[in-house]
């Protein structure tokens with residue numbers, strides 16, 4: 001069996017086309033969705049990601065501002081910028097690109113973003129809302145993974161899902177979203193003694209570790225759906241995920257590629273959250 005490819009670029013295109021109509025309707029009503037993107041420092045990968053986010057906004061009819069600061073920016077200066085953007089009515093979503101330079105406390109910065117503008121879904125209020133099933137913004141990467149499952153008709157209800165990785169921005173919220181969708185969820189991590197024991201029982205595997213070949217063909221149940229969140233470089237410097245793609249695609253029923261899988265969906269779900277934030281403001285103004 002060769003797995004179906006879950007194409008994040010094609011799915012993104014489809015979602016962004018629908019989103020452009022919602023953005024146009026908001027603009028016509030005087031509420032053009034606005035995203036502020038803050039980048040501190042000169043991490044080359046982060047520079048690519050923020051540029052892609054701004055371009056995606058432009059292509060979808062969202063207003064965006066990119067604020068770039070040197071790595072020497074102080075925490076106080078960054079907090080002041082976030083507070084100013086919290087008060088800016090033209091901005092519905094605020095995103096601080098991670099990672100931040102080591103002298104800045106990322107938690108403090110994220111907690112300073114107003115929860116109503118937290119389109120990354122990283123604020124504790126967003127995390128708490130997700131935990132108890134209340135309205136809030138879902139973190140973009142796990143949200144994109146759920147959309148990919150939906151796109152191939154994979155309903156997690158009654159399935160066993162294994163999430164590899166327990167980060168606050170992917171692993172934990174991914175587990176929560178799968179749980180909400182009525183999957184039986186196992187979260188594995190660096191302290192899990194026998195990872196393969198768990199993954200071999202899984203109908204859905206989400207790999208979010210940041211390490212190549214964490215999941216190989218012998219660790220996958222035939223017919224499982226495999227979502228690869230990893231973003232690594234192989235020995236030739238080529239982008240690859242956490243999954244041994246060539247091996248696992250022969251066992252799985254569906255698999256996401258890297259590049260072209262979860263990455264583009266992360267940016268798409270950021271746009272979805274930003275439009276959603278603007279719709280909430282427009283609805284409140286109309287009430």
Ligand SMILES: Nc1nc2c(c(=O)[nH]1)N[C@@H](CN(C=O)c1ccc(C(=O)N[C@@H](CCC(=O)O)C(=O)O)cc1)CN2
Pocket residue numbers: 048049095096097098099120140141231239258259260261262263264265266267
């Ligand atoms: N504030 C945030 N910081 C970070 C996030 C985030 O969601 N919010 N996630 C990651 C980086 N990231 C988004 O910011 C991101 C990573 C990768 C991609 C992507 O489209 N990747 C492409 C390949 C790109 C390349 O060629 O290098 C792909 O997979 O096809 C999008 C977004 C950490 N920081």
